[in-house]
Amino acid sequence: MTTPSKASLPVIKRLPKYYRYLKGLQETGITSISSRELAAQMGTTASQVRQDFNCIGDVNGRQGIGYSVENLLTILESLLFGNGERLPAILIGCGRLGKAVSRFITTNTNGYTLIAAFDSSPDEVGKTISGIQIRHIDELEDFCSEHHPQVAVLCVPREGAEQVSGRLVNLGIEGFWNFSHYDLSVPYPNVIVENVHLGDSLMSLGFRLRNQD
Amino acid sequence: MTTPSKASLPVIKRLPKYYRYLKGLQETGITSISSRELAAQMGTTASQVRQDFNCIGDVNGRQGIGYSVENLLTILESLLFGNGERLPAILIGCGRLGKAVSRFITTNTNGYTLIAAFDSSPDEVGKTISGIQIRHIDELEDFCSEHHPQVAVLCVPREGAEQVSGRLVNLGIEGFWNFSHYDLSVPYPNVIVENVHLGDSLMSLGFRLRNQD
DNA sequence: TAGATTGTTAATCGATTAACAATC
DNA sequence: TAGATTGTTAATCGATTAACAATC
Numbered sequence A, B: 001m002t003t004p005s006k007a008s009l010p011v012i013k014r015l016p017k018y019y020r021y022l023k024g025l026q027e028t029g030i031t032s033i034s035s036r037e038l039a040a041q042m043g044t045t046a047s048q049v050r051q052d053f054n055c056i057g058d059v060n061g062r063q064g065i066g067y068s069v070e071n072l073l074t075i076l077e078s079l080l081f082g083n084g085e086r087l088p089a090i091l092i093g094c095g096r097l098g099k100a101v102s103r104f105i106t107t108n109t110n111g112y113t114l115i116a117a118f119d120s121s122p123d124e125v126g127k128t129i130s131g132i133q134i135r136h137i138d139e140l141e142d143f144c145s146e147h148h149p150q151v152a153v154l155c156v157p158r159e160g161a162e163q164v165s166g167r168l169v170n171l172g173i174e175g176f177w178n179f180s181h182y183d184l185s186v187p188y189p190n191v192i193v194e195n196v197h198l199g200d201s202l203m204s205l206g207f208r209l210r211n212q213d
Numbered sequence C, D: 001t002a003g004a005t006t007g008t009t010a011a012t013c014g015a016t017t018a019a020c021a022a023t024c
Helices: A009-027 A035-042 A046-056 A069-081 A096-108 A137-147 A158-170 B009-027 B035-042 B046-056 B069-081 B096-108 B137-147 B158-170
Strands: A087-092 A112-119 A132-136 A151-154 A175-178 A191-198 A201-208 B087-092 B112-119 B132-136 B151-154 B175-178 B191-198 B201-208
Touching (some): A112 A137, A158 A175, B009 B046, B096 B112, B132 B137, B158 B175
Parallel strands (some): A112 A132
Antiparallel strands (some): A191 A201, B175 B201
């Protein structure tokens, strides 16, 4: 019996990659895979695969045979997507980028529902974006205390990002996806931020540190 | 005299954060900063700051005083942006997301110029996006061998990403910014890919490993 | 059975942090 | 000078890799 140790951040970051790769295997009808083969295909080591699997739960690997693809996917799905409920997300900023991203969220992601959109321009308020009425940013606090969105997608200009991210953190937003070219990790040290850059371009993803994995 | 050791990947990843923070200091008129204070403000340790600075070049810190903000910015700028020339970038996929991202590149990033845009739909070809005429994707090879773009921004649907990324790697593209919900690191192990995910959503940035830092 | 592969412990590697002499 | 701070070496910490008995 395994006592799954809490997965470290590097392990957690590898999980989506396992998930997508195993999903591909499942689609081609492969039902079982060894750590050695999985590692070779994914460009890592068999040791790492086994170490990783040992902290995510009861993977039930069978000596001489390998792991059940289906079983691994079930475990990874529950870790990555929880109970399958979509996280309620709100969009902040409904300009060109916000419009495209709202479409991206509603059509290309499985993990979220967009429940509201906010903008500071009176011209945009009342208009519809991906089937959702745009609200004025002043309604943010009232809306959040009533509907408790968990994720905020920031599509505001750089200058607005700092102020609005402060409000969002205070409102208990769990994570954010930030397209504002602004580094959110400085003001909120308790929030993990993944920054992605090429030159000085920045896109970052933030989430609160949870107690468990 | 310092013999700057080659910076490791974790160090490199921290550079943009130093850059942005120091830029903010410069704007408020601060000309000098100690590792201790910089670390406190950025949420790291003074040791790490000094270790990092020691591998990026001749930072010329002065005992008892600290580092010159301007000097640090100069060093970081040259590392992050090279000679200041904008990297020629091409956009693949001119749908809703592509349109927004093209705007984002031309207005919010300093490191790139968008030199071409491609789409597979004949309806889009010939139209203009952020001031650039959309070409048919079949022209990709010819265009690249003539103009040698260094970065590709992928805004195609997930299904198209694998095939087109293979073509781009063959064409010598140095880096890509990928909005296609597709993990590029599996097929190209020599390309460093930063994946950012929240649930099953994926955005990734890829770049070829260079010999030097 | 024999070959393959797991689960887990030990060894290695690398990154972060601490310490401190040098010196502004 | 005395206090502050660097540059750099040493110590610690954590993650990755190797090894191997257990066993399918």
